[in-house]
Every structure is written in C-alpha cells, then in structure tokens.
Amino acid sequence: MTTRRQNTPNAARRSDASRRAILTAAFELVGEVGYAKLSIEGIAARAGVGKQTIYRWWPSKGAVLFDAFLMLGEGEGGEAALPDTGDLEADLKLVMRATVDELNDPRFDEPMRALSTEISHDPDLAAVYRERLDGPMREIKKRRLEAAQRAGQLAEDLDLDMAVDVLWGPLLNRWLQRTGPLTPEYADKLIETALNGLRHRR
Amino acid sequence: MTTRRQNTPNAARRSDASRRAILTAAFELVGEVGYAKLSIEGIAARAGVGKQTIYRWWPSKGAVLFDAFLMLGEGEGGEAALPDTGDLEADLKLVMRATVDELNDPRFDEPMRALSTEISHDPDLAAVYRERLDGPMREIKKRRLEAAQRAGQLAEDLDLDMAVDVLWGPLLNRWLQRTGPLTPEYADKLIETALNGLRHRR
Numbered sequence: 001m002t003t004r005r006q007n008t009p010n011a012a013r014r015s016d017a018s019r020r021a022i023l024t025a026a027f028e029l030v031g032e033v034g035y036a037k038l039s040i041e042g043i044a045a046r047a048g049v050g051k052q053t054i055y056r057w058w059p060s061k062g063a064v065l066f067d068a069f070l071m072l073g074e075g076e077g078g079e080a081a082l083p084d085t086g087d088l089e090a091d092l093k094l095v096m097r098a099t100v101d102e103l104n105d106p107r108f109d110e111p112m113r114a115l116s117t118e119i120s121h122d123p124d125l126a127a128v129y130r131e132r133l134d135g136p137m138r139e140i141k142k143r144r145l146e147a148a149q150r151a152g153q154l155a156e157d158l159d160l161d162m163a164v165d166v167l168w169g170p171l172l173n174r175w176l177q178r179t180g181p182l183t184p185e186y187a188d189k190l191i192e193t194a195l196n197g198l199r200h201r202r
Numbered sequence: 203m204t205t206r207r208q209n210t211p212n213a214a215r216r217s218d219a220s221r222r223a224i225l226t227a228a229f230e231l232v233g234e235v236g237y238a239k240l241s242i243e244g245i246a247a248r249a250g251v252g253k254q255t256i257y258r259w260w261p262s263k264g265a266v267l268f269d270a271f272l273m274l275g276e277g278e279g280g281e282a283a284l285p286d287t288g289d290l291e292a293d294l295k296l297v298m299r300a301t302v303d304e305l306n307d308p309r310f311d312e313p314m315r316a317l318s319t320e321i322s323h324d325p326d327l328a329a330v331y332r333e334r335l336d337g338p339m340r341e342i343k344k345r346r347l348e349a350a351q352r353a354g355q356l357a358e359d360l361d362l363d364m365a366v367d368v369l370w371g372p373l374l375n376r377w378l379q380r381t382g383p384l385t386p387e388y389a390d391k392l393i394e395t396a397l398n399g400l401r402h403r404r
Contacts, residue, residue: 034323117319119379121236126380134381145400155402162372162395165381170364170371176378177321178328179336179367193364197399198347200357 021047022054023068027111030065035114038065062118062125069115070132082144088153089195091144096171096187103175103182116176138164166194223249224256225270229313232267237316240267264320264327271317272334284346290355291397293346298373298389305377305384318378340366368396 025046030038038061044051058064083091102108119126142160149158170190174180227248232240240263246253260266285293304310321328344362351360372392376382 113322116379117322120315120319121238123380130381134379152402154400155398158400159391159395162391163400165372165376166368166392166395166400169373169375170367172379173371173375174367177318177336177374178325179332189361189364190368193361193368194396195399195401196357197397197401198356198360198365198368199397199399200354201403
C-alpha cells in the first residue's frame with residue numbers, strides 16, 4: 001500500500017481502488033475469453049462492482065481496456081529509455097527479443113490483439129492510442145536512434161519515424177497477421193536486415 | 203457470361219450463381235456495416251438466398267468473407283508477376299504506391315480490416331490465409347526480388363522472406379494500427395529506407 005495524504009477523502013480512496021480493480025479485471029478477462037466475449041457485465045462481476053460504476057467512468061468496453069493498458073504502462077515510469085551501450089545493433093536486438101517474449105506471452109497476447117483490433121476499426125480510439133501510448137513509446141525509440149545518428153552510426157538524412165517503422169513494423173505485422181513464428185532469431189535477423197538494408201553493398 | 207460445358211447440370215449452375223451472389227454480398231456488406239454487424243442473415247437477404255444455403259457451405263461469417271477475398275484474388279490470374287523493368291527501386295515504388303491506393307480505397311479498407319481482425323484472432327483461419335492468399339502473393343514478391351538478387355542488386359545472403367517483411371510489414375502495420383497516413387511519399391521513402399538500410403554508409 002502506498003502512503004496517502006491525510007486529507008484524501010475515503011470516497012476518493014475507494015474510487016481509486018474500484019478503478020484499479022475494474023482495469024485489472026478487464027485485462028485478465030480479455031485474455032481468458034477474448035475481446036468478442038468481453039462484456040461490461042463480466043468485468044463488473046470480476047471486479048466486484050456494479051455495472052453502473054463502470055458506465056459512469058467509461059463509455060465502452062474498448063475504453064476500459066485501453067485504460068487498462070495505460071495503467072500497465074504507468075508502472076514502467078515516465079523516464080523510460082532504451083539501453084544505450086554504444087553498440088546500437090546489440091541494444092536493438094535486446095529490445096526486439098524482449099518484445100518477442102512479450103508478444104509470445106499468453107498473458108499479453110490476447111489483450112494486445114484485442115486492443116489492436118479496436119484500434120484498427122475505431123479511428124477515434126486510434127488517435128487516443130497514438131497520443132497516449134504509441135507516441136510516447138515512439139519517442140523513446142527515436143531518442144535511442146538519435147543518439148546513434150549523432151554518433152555517426154546511422155545515415156545523416158535518416159527519417160527517424162521511418163526508421164522506427166522499418167525496425168518494428170515487420171515484427172508487429174508478423175505477430176498480428178500470424179505470418180510466421182516470433183523467435184529470438186527472427187528478432188536478430190530483422191535488426192540486421194533493417195540496419196544493413198537489402199541492397200548489395202559495393 | 204462465360205461459356206459453360208453442355209453437361210453442366212442446371213442445379214450446379216444455379217449453385218455457382220448463388221455462391222457468387224453470397225460472396226459478393228458478404229464483401230459489399232462488410233464494407234457498409236463493418237465486421238461486427240455483418241451477419242449471415244444480412245448476407246442471405248442481400249444475396250437473395252435462404253440462411254440455410256449459406257450454412258450448408260460455410261460454418262461462419264468469417265469463412266464466407268475469406269472466400270469472398272479468394273474470389274477477388276482469382277480475377278488476378280495465377281500467373282501474376284510484379285513489374286520488372288530492371289530498375290528494382292522504381293518497380294517496387296510502383297507496386298507500393300498501388301498498395302497504398304488499394305488500402306486507401308473505402309471499398310477495400312473495411313473488408314480488409316475485417317479479414318485482418320479475423321486472422322489475428324483465429325489461428326486456423328490464419329493458416330488457411332497463409333496457404334491460399336498470403337503465401338502465393340509472397341511467392342510473387344520473392345520472384346521479383348530473386349531476379350534482382352541474381353542481377354547483383356540485392357545482398358547475396360539476403361533472406362527473401364525477411365526482405366518481403368521489411369518492405370511490406372511497415373506499410374501494413376501503419377495501415378492496420380493507424381499510426382499515420384498512407385501516402386505515395388510514404389511508399390517511396392519506405393522503399394528507399396528498406397533498400398538502403400538505416401546505417402551510415404562509409
């Protein structure tokens with residue numbers, strides 16, 4: 001339990017506890033039953049709150065799930081950075097292998113697919129996702145690439161947003177579209193191929 | 203109308219016409235109402251057939267939609283090939299710009315998102331998709347890259363499956379996850395970045 005200021009009213013404390021219970025329930029449930037069968041009723045039952053409590057704070061199950069992902073992200077802290085040992089290729093392989101592990105983890109796989117599905121079909125949710133989750137993560141990646149660019153390891157005219165897409169896009173698409181298994185070897189080869197490019201080097 | 207062999211029974215002809223009507227209805231409807239609201243009832247009404255006719259041939263709306271995509275693909279012929287002018291970069295830009303146009307076309311956008319969602323959540327459908335749609339398209343792409351590799355334009359040790367992922371994965375992920383607009387300029391820059399790689403060339 002965290003220490004709380006004395007003037008925090010009990011109601012606000014209860015409200016915060018309910019909120020966390022609801023988000024945890026949504027995240028667990030979507031992993032167990034899938035997004036299609038996720039319901040506000042089910043989340044309410046699992047969290048031990050009334051349906052109306054959920055509807056007071058969120059307009060839809062997609063919105064609940066999205067906040068559940070945000071809560072997960074908060075634990076990682078606002079000052080997150082990718083590793084920087086000076087060896088860009090090794091650092092990126094480490095990060096990409098960790099992403100492979102996460103995507104292969106059954107606790108994350110189904111909730112993340114559910115979120116991706118919602119984003120694919122809902123431009124408004126996609127805009128919120130870009131602003132609150134994808135955007136900040138992208139900045140963290142770009143900061144690492146920028147350091148490499150300053151060190152002369154990346155092309156001077158490289159567009160860092162495109163670089164992020166070329167590094168992470170193939171893995172995410174392979175995962176979402178199930179075009180092949182996600183393995184550490186795939187992660188390594190992806191980094192090598194993106195860094196070196198497809199062209200024959202003369 | 204195509205010429206038919208004389209011994210084709212009327213029943214088989216009617217059956218083929220119903221099949222095509224159902225698939226066309228499924229494709230049109232998913233674009234209008236989205237996948238969540240697509241129903242066997244709706245497809246049957248639009249196609250002018252009974253629900254039981256659909257259930258006799260397909261177990262689910264996802265299966266109907268998948269066959270609708272296959273029917274669409276059949277029109278493109280089995281001998282499809284990417285352009286080969288000898289200029290790989292120009293040829294790939296042409297292809298990638300055509301993909302951008304297709305993904306931006308409202309007639310295709312929603313049905314293709316619906317199919318992607320189904321694939322993401324259904325490993326069995328994903329396996330059929332890989333075998334019957336993604337696999338053949340991937341072979342066509344690899345054939346063009348192989349020609350470039352033989353011509354000494356691509357790295358000798360390049361894994362062509364990885365090359366396909368690095369070229370197309372970022373665009374497909376950007377489209378599905380709505381991380382940014384799909385433009386001809388994006389298509390061009392993606393090809394250039396994938397071919398040249400991210401590294402500074404000394």
